[in-house]
Amino acid sequence: MRPRHETPNVPAAPALAYVVDIGGSHVTAAVVERGRRPRVIDRSSSAIDTHGDGDSLITAIGDTLLPFATNARAWTIALPGPFDYARGIGTFEGVEKFSGLANLDLRASLSTILGVDEGAITFINDAIAYGIGEWDVSEARPDRFICVTLGTGIGSAFLDRGQPVEEGREVPPHGWAHLLRFDGAPLEDAVSTRAIQRRYGELTGRSLEVRAIAERARTGEEHARAVLEAAMFELGGVLAPWVDSFHATELVVGGSMARSWDVLGTAFVRGITSSTAARVAVRASALLDDAPLVGAAVHTS
Numbered sequence: 001m002r003p004r005h006e007t008p009n010v011p012a013a014p015a016l017a018y019v020v021d022i023g024g025s026h027v028t029a030a031v032v033e034r035g036r037r038p039r040v041i042d043r044s045s046s047a048i049d050t051h052g053d054g055d056s057l058i059t060a061i062g063d064t065l066l067p068f069a070t071n072a073r074a075w076t077i078a079l080p081g082p083f084d085y086a087r088g089i090g091t092f093e094g095v096e097k098f099s100g101l102a103n104l105d106l107r108a109s110l111s112t113i114l115g116v117d118e119g120a121i122t123f124i125n126d127a128i129a130y131g132i133g134e135w136d137v138s139e140a141r142p143d144r145f146i147c148v149t150l151g152t153g154i155g156s157a158f159l160d161r162g163q164p165v166e167e168g169r170e171v172p173p174h175g176w177a178h179l180l181r182f183d184g185a186p187l188e189d190a191v192s193t194r195a196i197q198r199r200y201g202e203l204t205g206r207s208l209e210v211r212a213i214a215e216r217a218r219t220g221e222e223h224a225r226a227v228l229e230a231a232m233f234e235l236g237g238v239l240a241p242w243v244d245s246f247h248a249t250e251l252v253v254g255g256s257m258a259r260s261w262d263v264l265g266t267a268f269v270r271g272i273t274s275s276t277a278a279r280v281a282v283r284a285s286a287l288l289d290d291a292p293l294v295g296a297a298v299h300t301s
Contacts, residue, residue, distance in 0.1 A: 016041075017297035018072035020065060021126060021289075022079035024050060024097060024152045028289070029065045032297035038136065040290050044068070050097035054104050062113035074120040075110070076296040078129035080155070085123040095153075124299050126292050128164045128175075130285075131157025133295030134252045137286050142249045148239065149255035153188055154178040158246055162298070170245045180238050191235040193257070199227045214260035228260075229267035236271020244276050254285035 015034040020027065030043040046064040048057060065075070080098070083090030088107030092098040111118045131147030138145070141162070149155035156177035158165045166175040173179050180187045189195055193210045200206070200213050203223045208216075216224035243251060251272070257264060261284035269282050285291055 015301075016071075017300060018068055018075050019293050019296035020061075020075060020077040020079075021129070021292040021296070022048075022061065022077065023126065024080075027061050027064045028293065029068055030293045031068060032293055034297060034301050038294045038297050038301075040293050042068075043293070052100050054100040057098070057100050058104070058106070058109045058113070062110060065110070065114060069114045069116075072114070073116065074122075074300075075114065075116070076122050076124060076300045077106075077110075078124050078126040078292045078296045080126050080153075083123065083125070085125065088118075088121065088123055122300060124296055125155075125157075125164075127155025128157045129292040129295035129299060130155065130254050131159055131164075131252070131291075131295065132162060132298050133287050133291035133293070134254060134285055135159050135162050136294060136298045138250060138252075140250060140281075144246055144248045144250075146239075146243065146246060146248045146251045148177055148235075148251070148253050150191065150235075150253060150257035151255040152193055154191060154235075155255065158242075158248075165246075170242075170247075172242060177239065177242075180242075182234055182238050187235070187238055191231045196227055196231050199231070200224065203227065210257060211260065214263050217263045225263070228263055232264045232268040233271040236268045236273075237275045240272050240275035243272060243280050248280050250281045250283075252283055252285055254288070254291055258285045258288065 017032045017034055019032055020029050025047060026045055027048050028043055028045040030040045032038050033041050044064055044067050046060060048060045081090060082093050089103060089105055090101060092102050107118050107121045111121055127149050130149050134147050135141060135145045143161050145159040147157045154177050156175060158171045158175045164175060165171050178188055182190045196210050196213060200208060213224045217228050272282060287294055
């Protein structure tokens with residue numbers, strides 16, 4: 001009788017995703033290991049001048065991606081809008097950054113640099129990618145989930161079982177919280193890094209980064225605490241009706257300001273709960289800078 005040869009039970013090699021996050025001052029390329037809990041296993045980051053011309057921006061982005069180009073066969077790129085994510089072309093109208101990329105075919109330019117077919121490059125809104133990453137890491141993975149990112153502006157993602165909802169009466173226009181208004185003015189005039197810096201400067205005559213203002217709030221400075229609490233309470237109150245209409249059961253706050261959640265969270269939750277009857281769990285980002293990278297990988301898995 002011939003000996004029977006059994007195939008060893010060798011685990012399959014993990015699937016890898018190659019993703020990019022283009023933000024307000026940086027570009028990060030990363031390798032994400034897919035699985036039940038995706039994780040970033042390698043990355044390369046570079047600072048970029050978002051006010052540069054198109055050639056310099058595309059070169060800076062491409063140079064950051066090239067270390068992974070040998071192995072990558074497809075890329076998912078998270079970046080802000082206004083951007084036509086299907087076509088790979090943005091107008092960036094009404095924003096102060098990336099005007100140099102306006103109306104340029106980013107997909108065609110990067111496919112040439114990276115040596116892949118144009119169809120191998122897909123795009124996703126950075127706030128939606130952030131939200132998907134946070135939804136994926138959530139223990140509950142709720143059916144209705146909202147993520148708000150706070151930094152130079154306000155980003156948002158309204159997710160139904162992990163998929164973005166961008167139209168309908170239950171979400172703001174396009175699903176964009178930055179289009180909401182407070183006291184008749186754009187919400188970002190009240191809640192953003194520049195708004196907080198402006199308010200603090202008016203009270204104290206000092207110009208500080210939000211991180212420094214948060215540190216002063218931790219040490220008990222009244223002006224710092226008052227400015228941060230007012231901004232977050234106002235944000236919570238503006239978002240509350242959309243928490244109700246979307247029937248969200250979990251809301252995550254991410255972005256650079258989430259690092260100061262210990263001095264921001266209480267006022268934000270108070271703003272939400274004082275204006276909504278919904279029972280929503282509120283937390284700070286668990287993944288922080290990894291959120292849009294993981295979300296981009298989950299989006300294409």
